[in-house]
Amino acid sequence: MRKVAVLGVGMTKFSGKQTKTAVELLAEAAMDAINESNLKPKDIQALFVGNGLGDFSEGQMQPQAFVADYIGAFNIPANRYENACASSSAAFRDAFMWVASGFYDIVLVGGAETAAKMGTPLATRTFAMGSDSRYESPCGLTFPGVFGLLTHLYSKKYGIPLEKLKQQMAQVSINSHYYGARNAKAHFRKEITMDDAMNSAMVSQPLQLYDCCPFSDGGSAVILASEEKAKKLTNKPVYVVGVGQASAGNLMSQKDYLPRIRSRELASKQAYDMAKLGPKDIDVIELHDCFSIATIIALESVGIFEYGKSGEAVMKGETKIGGKIAVNPSGGLKAKGHPIGATGTAQVYEIVKQLRGECGERQVEGAKVGMTDTLGGDGGTICNAILQRGW
Amino acid sequence: MTTYNKPLPQPNADDEFFWRGCKKHKFLFQKCLDCGLIRWPPSFLCPQCWSGNTTIIEASGKGKVYTYAVYHLAYHEGFKSDLPYVTAIIELEEGPHFLSNITECNPGDVKCDMPVEIVWDDITAEFSLPKFKPVRVTT
Ligand SMILES: [Zn+2]
Numbered sequence: 183m184r185k186v187a188v189l190g191v192g193m194t195k196f197s198g199k200q201t202k203t204a205v206e207l208l209a210e211a212a213m214d215a216i217n218e219s220n221l222k223p224k225d226i227q228a229l230f231v232g233n234g235l236g237d238f239s240e241g242q243m244q245p246q247a248f249v250a251d252y253i254g255a256f257n258i259p260a261n262r263y264e265n266a267c268a269s270s271s272a273a274f275r276d277a278f279m280w281v282a283s284g285f286y287d288i289v290l291v292g293g294a295e296t297a298a299k300m301g302t303p304l305a306t307r308t309f310a311m312g313s314d315s316r317y318e319s320p321c322g323l324t325f326p327g328v329f330g331l332l333t334h335l336y337s338k339k340y341g342i343p344l345e346k347l348k349q350q351m352a353q354v355s356i357n358s359h360y361y362g363a364r365n366a367k368a369h370f371r372k373e374i375t376m377d378d379a380m381n382s383a384m385v386s387q388p389l390q391l392y393d394c395c396p397f398s399d400g401g402s403a404v405i406l407a408s409e410e411k412a413k414k415l416t417n418k419p420v421y422v423v424g425v426g427q428a429s430a431g432n433l434m435s436q437k438d439y440l441p442r443i444r445s446r447e448l449a450s451k452q453a454y455d456m457a458k459l460g461p462k463d464i465d466v467i468e469l470h471d472c473f474s475i476a477t478i479i480a481l482e483s484v485g486i487f488e489y490g491k492s493g494e495a496v497m498k499g500e501t502k503i504g505g506k507i508a509v510n511p512s513g514g515l516k517a518k519g520h521p522i523g524a525t526g527t528a529q530v531y532e533i534v535k536q537l538r539g540e541c542g543e544r545q546v547e548g549a550k551v552g553m554t555d556t557l558g559g560d561g562g563t564i565c566n567a568i569l570q571r572g573w
Numbered sequence: 574m575t576t577y578n579k580p581l582p583q584p585n586a587d588d589e590f591f592w593r594g595c596k597k598h599k600f601l602f603q604k605c606l607d608c609g610l611i612r613w614p615p616s617f618l619c620p621q622c623w624s625g626n627t628t629i630i631e632a633s634g635k636g637k638v639y640t641y642a643v644y645h646l647a648y649h650e651g652f653k654s655d656l657p658y659v660t661a662i663i664e665l666e667e668g669p670h671f672l673s674n675i676t677e678c679n680p681g682d683v684k685c686d687m688p689v690e691i692v693w694d695d696i697t698a699e700f701s702l703p704k705f706k707p708v709r710v711t712t
Contacts, residue, residue: 303648310648316588317614317672319580320702322644322652323660330642331662338640338685387643387657387680433662434613434670435620437639 183282187412187419187572189405190218191531192292196369196400196519199298204236204523205245207401208294209252211524215290215403216253220415223253226405227286229260230277232270232293233523238308239300255290266312267472268558269293270402271526271565275425277406278567287411292403293528295521298396305397309522312559314432326394328433328560329473330386336441336475340490344388350493351474352379355392355516357502357509358471362517364544369398369519393474398519402528417573420534423551424459424568426452430561445564446483446555453566454485459551461485464507464568466536466546468529469555471514477501480555481509484566508546511536526565529554537571577696579651587615590629595701598693600632602669613669634691636665636705643680659683663705677706 192214194207202210208231216223231246246260263273270293277291297305310324318324323331333351337344356379362368374392382391412419426449430436436444454460461484469484471477481492486507495501501509512518512532515525533552535541554567584592594601604611607624611632618625641661647653659675661683675683676692689705696702 303650307648314614316583316585320582321660321672321674322579322647322649322655322658323642323672324648326646327642327644327660331640331660334642334685335640384645386660387645389642432614434672437662437664437670 184284185409186278186281186422187407187409188422188530188534188569189407189412189416189419190215191404191534192218193367193402193524193528193531194400195367196398196521197298198369198398200399202296202399203240204233204242204294204296204401205248205252207296207399207524208245208249208292208403211292211294211401211403212249212253212290215292215405219405221288221405223255225288226255226258226290228258228280228289229255230263230273230289230291231260232263232265232273232526234264234266234269234295234312235297235308235522238304239296245294265563266558267470267520267522268526268556268563268565269523271529271554271556271567272427272563274404274526274530274567275427275565278422278425281406281408288405288407290403290405291527292401293523293526294401295523296399297522298399300397302397312562317432325472326386326389329475330389331433332441332479333388333475336479339441342490342493347493348388349376350478350496351393352376353496354471354474354477355379357496358514358516361511361544362513365513365518368513368517369396370513370517389473395472395515395520398521400519400521400524400528402524402531404527404530404534418538419572420537421570421572422567423570424453424455424457426450426456426566428564433560436561441479442489443479443483443557443561443564445561446480446557449564450484450555450566453553453568457568457570459568463551464553465549465551466508466511466533467553467555468510468512468514468532470557471510471516472520472557474516476557477509480557484553484555503544503546511541511544511546526554526556529556530567530569533569537569579649581697582700587617591615592700595703596699598701600634600691600703601629602632602667603627604630611667611669613671632665632667636663636689638675638683638685638687638689639664639670640685641675641683643683661705663689674704675706676704682707
């Protein structure tokens, strides 16, 4: 296998409902990534695109083909990945393998979604298609309920009183909003307080509004290249040193592990083993905080904190910039936003910017190694990637 | 009778027996004849030992609340009149975990590990949904 580097990265501002289509959003992000790489669209050999709900939100299949044409990367092979909220992370891992194998030298991987334009009822219903809708729909269960179930379960398994856990969860959201307020590309750019979080509307008890990420519109893209090409094009290559992916069945099938997410434990181990690194080596992580409790669970399944302990670490400030590990300095899904198909490569975007030292007041000083973590459905897909500064 | 406007079960080849059983108020599960696993969701082979040798058993309908969440916001028109409603994973005494709703109680009284028993909700001419209610201690 060859070493693979990330060259340029691009992303649109994440937002609420807007008029641009997924194709336009992805093309915009793609051109930023291509320009940053000192390449032209004709240099791209293949396109890998994450898009979850385009069929429903826009009545449009295969946006990937139209994006290739739109940016003038005429007739290149273009594939779409649907892994619910982890779509572009699955695309990223496959694109990595194609370059690592030697088949391609330069590829574009990205994602786009126009989830906000659907409105909350349709969006929630279509998001629910990412879990086991056969048995969840008749009961009225959707993702906010799934993470409500996991919150009560977490409280029970680790003996943490719900009131205390809710404060820890609120602090997760407060941190995300703090960084989101400082990220020009974030969907929500305002800070929130503990009172705001605790007094927000009840959604799926114990989850309140500020425990939940928004539906967003947006696009993101990155260029992957072989080490040889990368060395010619940039003096700041960021290497993809580890990747992992695993799957799981519905929540009922995961009963021996919950609230631990087994697919995440397996995917992150693959990534660590490949990188020959461990959780203690990670300086910054962009992880899948679709709900505040999801951050607490994820931090444990990727091995950063012990089971039942990450809420305490959040309260001590260990997950903020300057703490033990910087978690979601972009604002995460909670504040940066969650345009499903774009989320994975937007996490890569932030990690690359952090490793290059381009994040201004959100910069994690001296960050050398970063990690991404993306969840599709309720554990159905987990993708992890570890990126390392190459200079 | 008002029209039922929530999402209905969509029986498939694997779980058709289950929904037919529900209609007769029988709570049926597949049991592997080789390793003994009682499984959910239904499948034509046992995910534990890959045997296709299967029998059907009737579960007692008793279990406890493994975990739960109470909806205060409806994502679907059909659930609006039920607010607040309780979704829960029930740990059945036979082993499988089953996703359902807790009814016939104040949502605020639901707790993890509380004993529950099945109650049938005859929603349409074709379907009955297995739901659960707290086991009341009678003196
Ligand atoms: Zn078996």
